[in-house]
Amino acid sequence: MRIGNGYDVHRLVPGDGMVIGGVHISCPYGIKAHSDGDVLIHALCDALLGAAGLGDIGRYFPDTDRQWQGADSRDFLRRVHEMLAEHGLRIVNADTTVVAQVPRLAPYVDAMRAALAADLGIHAAMINVKATTSERMGFIGREEGIAAHAVVLLESDK
Numbered sequence: 001m002r003i004g005n006g007y008d009v010h011r012l013v014p015g016d017g018m019v020i021g022g023v024h025i026s027c028p029y030g031i032k033a034h035s036d037g038d039v040l041i042h043a044l045c046d047a048l049l050g051a052a053g054l055g056d057i058g059r060y061f062p063d064t065d066r067q068w069q070g071a072d073s074r075d076f077l078r079r080v081h082e083m084l085a086e087h088g089l090r091i092v093n094a095d096t097t098v099v100a101q102v103p104r105l106a107p108y109v110d111a112m113r114a115a116l117a118a119d120l121g122i123h124a125a126m127i128n129v130k131a132t133t134s135e136r137m138g139f140i141g142r143e144e145g146i147a148a149h150a151v152v153l154l155e156s157d158k
């Protein structure tokens, strides 16, 4: 068994929507990022790579590479999933939390869970998505950014 954790944060800006956990959220905000800025998928990729001992998302999809400009982060997640399979690693379960003061994410968590499970080839019961606020404290509470945490457990085929 191997455990991994991931954390990511992105800047919140005025906009016309964002993608979190692979799900489009209609709101008067956007995410400032090189890729699509899917903070939840980035944290989840880092947790998976961390558990596998394979470094971090920046190693494979650097934000200095124009190839990844505006990239769909679900492509990152599917690629990370392939890398796990190549190393004989399977997901036991994953638990994630998105911390956002705005927009309100609770109505979207089931759709996020389904999207992430589909990209990882696992049953939705094996992944959990939670949404919370920061009680109006700090940069998240001031609506300057959104953060995400992920913890995963992997098991080896071997």
Ligand code: MG
Binding pocket: 008, 009, 010, 037, 038, 039, 042
């Ligand atoms: Mg990121």
